[in-house]
Amino acid sequence: MTADDTVLLRTEGRAAYLTLNRPRVLNALTHAMVRRIDQALTAWESDPAVETVVLTGAGERGLCAGGDIRAIHDDVRTGGGSASAAFWRDEYRLNARIAHYPKPYVAVMDGIVMGGGVGVSGHGSVRIVTERSRIAMPETGIGFVPDVGGTHLLAQAPGELGTHLALTGTQVGAGDALLCGLADRFVPAASLPRLLADLAHVPAHEAVGRYVEQAPLGELAARRSWIDTCYAADTVEEILERLPVDDEQAAKEAAETLFTRSPTSLKVTLAALRRARRLGSLERVLDQEYRVSCAALSAPDLVEGIRAQVIDKNRTPRWSPATLAEVTDADVARFFAPLGDRELRLATGPETGPVTTGG
Numbered sequence: 414m415t416a417d418d419t420v421l422l423r424t425e426g427r428a429a430y431l432t433l434n435r436p437r438v439l440n441a442l443t444h445a446m447v448r449r450i451d452q453a454l455t456a457w458e459s460d461p462a463v464e465t466v467v468l469t470g471a472g473e474r475g476l477c478a479g480g481d482i483r484a485i486h487d488d489v490r491t492g493g494g495s496a497s498a499a500f501w502r503d504e505y506r507l508n509a510r511i512a513h514y515p516k517p518y519v520a521v522m523d524g525i526v527m528g529g530g531v532g533v534s535g536h537g538s539v540r541i542v543t544e545r546s547r548i549a550m551p552e553t554g555i556g557f558v559p560d561v562g563g564t565h566l567l568a569q570a571p572g573e574l575g576t577h578l579a580l581t582g583t584q585v586g587a588g589d590a591l592l593c594g595l596a597d598r599f600v601p602a603a604s605l606p607r608l609l610a611d612l613a614h615v616p617a618h619e620a621v622g623r624y625v626e627q628a629p630l631g632e633l634a635a636r637r638s639w640i641d642t643c644y645a646a647d648t649v650e651e652i653l654e655r656l657p658v659d660d661e662q663a664a665k666e667a668a669e670t671l672f673t674r675s676p677t678s679l680k681v682t683l684a685a686l687r688r689a690r691r692l693g694s695l696e697r698v699l700d701q702e703y704r705v706s707c708a709a710l711s712a713p714d715l716v717e718g719i720r721a722q723v724i725d726k727n728r729t730p731r732w733s734p735a736t737l738a739e740v741t742d743a744d745v746a747r748f749f750a751p752l753g754d755r756e757l758r759l760a761t762g763p764e765t766g767p768v769t770t771g772g
Contacts, residue, residue: 532561
């Protein structure tokens with residue numbers, strides 16, 4: 414498969430269609446795919462015949478499972494991570510571009526949408542979920558931290574729902590994605606072929622409006638009480654102290670999940686989310702995420718987490734440090750350290766105050 418085959422481009426009527434086309438690996442993003450999407454958006458932005466851009470994923474399983482983490486693993490081990498840093502630089506710039514694209518950008522978030530898949534869809538102006546949607550930012554499970562603007566989106570979710578999703582990596586369906594602000598409209602999967610056809614001839618919002626229905630009820634609204642109480646704590650340790658004492662079985666399960674995650678990733682993620690609330694704009698958050706991601710390349714947990722989940726598939730990562738108590742404030746602060754001339758620099762303006770692990 415050539416680079417051009419991994420993202421299929423076509424125009425029909427008033428719409429231009431982007432299809433992520435690596436179905437065997439659930440359309441995982443590569444650097445070449447990011448570049449091709451960006452080039453297409455450039456061409457279509459200045460094309461008066463194109464009024465709407467539509468993003469879909471090939472295959473039956475989902476839009477996109479995220480970045481190609483196997484490639485990141487190999488790059489860190491053999492190349493020191495330079496290719497991964499270059500990939501993220503272009504990917505995060507694309508995420509910001511999508512958020513401000515001047516034409517309707519319709520993202521069909523059908524099936525699995527995780528990590529980098531959220532980055533190319535969750536910042537769009539029209540974000541559609543179906544009854545098959547499963548959306549997540551599962552990075553703490555591979556020794557990483559939510560990126561691609563994920564901490565920006567999750568920081569804006571009601572109460573502490575975003576904190577819960579970021580730390581645990583829990584997958585959510587359509588109803589909860591709408592509640593958390595990760596999507597805008599629910600369209601039954603059976604209606605997607607007709608919607609995609611209509612977009613070629615009808616303005617985006619009018620076409621989508623024809624097929625919008627009430628989403629199935631999610632689970633998070635009923636759990637807001639304990640989620641908001643437990644995750645409002647200042648530290649991951651305190652969150653874990655609060656979760657198991659709650660009468661809710663789901664709270665206990667959340668605690669069990671957190672104990673399997675990278676201790677460093679948990680603490681850095683909590684700090685990143687709290688900072689994202691203060692940073693405000695997507696561009697400033699992406700600048701922060703780039704610092705965090707680059708720091709992760711020289712930390713042990715990212716390579717180890719990918720090894721355990723994807724390479725060896727033994728699901729038993731050996732995190733280092735192995736416990737939350739061993740992860741110091743200085744360890745966390747290192748992930749937010751300025752990069753000098755390697756900064757992403759999407760935003761302008763002063764930084765916020767010094768980082769802490771709490772709120």
